[in-house]
């Protein structure tokens with residue numbers, strides 16, 4: 071990581087600083103949006119299978135509830151800390167605004183390595199964390215969802231713990247990304263990858279026509295991260311037929327094939343063996359280091375794992391023509407400026423991975439009304455929303471570029487899709503701020 075981006079939150083806040091300058095946002099609104107509304111640090115005691123008690127550290131940050139109840143995932147990962155969770159909660163605030171959802175932003179997590187826990191330890195950890203945050207969450211207050219190394223089962227355990235604090239009443243709208251059998255929505259599982267796929271198709275027909283027919287054949291793609299988000303985006307692009315996914319990787323292993331990978335086979339091997347084993351995948355696949363995948367000469371690079379994987383150290387070696395951020399915060403702000411200088415478009419996380427929270431919103435609506443939608447309805451509404459919010463973004467980018475740097479000092483450099491995303495709702499909603507009574 072770059073020295074100056076040691077704080078992920080500090081780096082994330084640079085986006086707001088730029089948006090403030092570009093869109094002339096009221097300094098008091100900027101001050102409110104630069105600070106968390108509420109930040110919880112909590113002990114998460116867990117009885118391990120050995121009988122020993124281990125105390126983990128848990129967090130939940132509600133960044134802003136100006137647009138509605140706060141919304142955002144729960145991460146179980148060794149890197150989880152207040153700084154990381156705060157940055158993720160900040161991004162959620164702007165993601166919900168860009169997607170025009172009636173939600174503010176939040177995020178939570180536990181600093182742990184879930185892969186080192188047994189299934190029963192994982193359940194006890196999830197339930198213990200669920201009890202710790204049950205005073206903070208609620209269907210009209212704060213609504214968690216899955217993120218890195220959490221899933222529908224973990225959501226179910228947290229929901230059950232919350233329900234116990236509500237006299238045992240059913241509270242399906244307190245959490246999204248839960249199993250369909252527990253009141254979850256069809257289509258939430260693959261929503262993040264599907265949303266990113268719909269976005270790429272929309273870009274191909276509007277702003278990035280080279281994605282329709284590149285001079286040198288199919289569009290080549292590398293996907294960094296092969297979990298929920300990465301597997302689905304790789305699969306959708308592979309199935310489309312116009313894209314050739316040449317490389318995928320997880321945290322420990324990666325595979326490359328210039329002729330294109332069989333993504334279903336990659337998913338099968340990853341699920342059987344826990345790693346992407348080139349020999350088992352076959353079809354000409356060879357091993358590649360995860361860090362080397364980011365530097366491949368491809369049309370489309372899709373970071374879909376964790377933050378800060380493209381920074382000042384490696385950005386000069388990035389050869390992709392376009393970056394679509396399916397992970398949250400994969401490109402540091404300094405690296406982002408370098409890519410802008412080289413005219414490499416970056417489609418920002420707060421739109422590119424919004425499919426997950428959009429379908430979470432659909433799930434919340436269904437959980438509240440008891441009115442269930444078909445998978446086709448979910449997909450259609452997701453596609454329509456992504457397309458419409460992308461069109462808004464293109465319009466905002468055009469507007470801020472046309473206004474040019476009138477009144478700006480020129481030091482902001484090229485205005486990008488990321489700038490447009492942070493400015494998108496700046497003039498239409500005042501983020502719930504009336505200017506009075508604060």
Ligand SMILES: NC(=O)C1=CN([C@@H]2O[C@H](COP(=O)(O)OP(=O)(O)OC[C@H]3O[C@@H](n4cnc5c(N)ncnc54)[C@H](O)[C@@H]3O)[C@@H](O)[C@H]2O)C=CC1
Pocket residue numbers: 216217218219220262294295296297298299300319320321322360374375376377396397398423424426427
């Ligand atoms: N699951 C969801 O609905 C959403 C996820 N996201 C974001 O997408 C990203 C991935 O999340 P999920 O796929 O849900 O998590 P996941 O837990 O299903 O998968 C994470 C993947 O990243 C890989 N990974 C971890 N560290 C890595 C490293 N240093 N280098 C390469 N790969 C690494 C893991 O091996 C795994 O394949 C995160 O940034 C998350 O915040 C964003 C929106 C919604």
Ligand SMILES: O=C(O)CCC(=O)C(=O)O
Pocket residue numbers: 141142143144162165213214215216217246247398423424426427428430
């Ligand atoms: O589905 C949600 O509510 C939030 C998912 C999430 O954590 C994210 O978009 O980063």
